[in-house]
Amino acid sequence: MTDRKAVLDKLDKKLHNSEMANKFFKGQPTETEVIDVGDTVMCDDCSEDYTNNDLATGGLLFQSKAICPKCQEKWEELARKYNEEKYILARCPVGMSFKDFVLQIRGDNHFIKITTSKGGRKS
Numbered sequence: 490m491t492d493r494k495a496v497l498d499k500l501d502k503k504l505h506n507s508e509m510a511n512k513f514f515k516g517q518p519t520e521t522e523v524i525d526v527g528d529t530v531m532c533d534d535c536s537e538d539y540t541n542n543d544l545a546t547g548g549l550l551f552q553s554k555a556i557c558p559k560c561q562e563k564w565e566e567l568a569r570k571y572n573e574e575k576y577i578l579a580r581c582p583v584g585m586s587f588k589d590f591v592l593q594i595r596g597d598n599h600f601i602k603i604t605t606s607k608g609g610r611k612s
């Protein structure tokens with residue numbers, strides 16, 4: 490069974506490292522980590538569980554982080570503020586639930602792949 494808290498801590502650390510790396514170590518080697526998250530859908534910011542929530546709509550994908558509708562505005566603002574809008578890889582289409590949005594991105598792949606690289610390159 491996946492320890493969700495540990496996964497989140499890892500994600501946070503990875504993302505933090507990534508942002509720091511992009512700011513201070515441009516062009517350094519990339520690093521990739523893969524984490525199995527099963528079919529759980531939860532916000533990588535506030536940790537709210539959306540696995541059984543078909544109603545909430547909105548949210549976005551920031552790098553490998555799934556950001557829920559409630560946290561979306563804050564992340565949009567931060568992305569603008571730090572000029573990191575390029576890390577917003579997708580936004581939930583109108584009328585689609587956050588849960589479906591995340592599951593669609595994830596597809597059959599239950600693994601989150603985190604790549605630390607220059608310029609937010611997709612892998």
Ligand SMILES: [Zn+2]
Nearest residue numbers: 532535557560
């Ligand atoms: Zn959230």
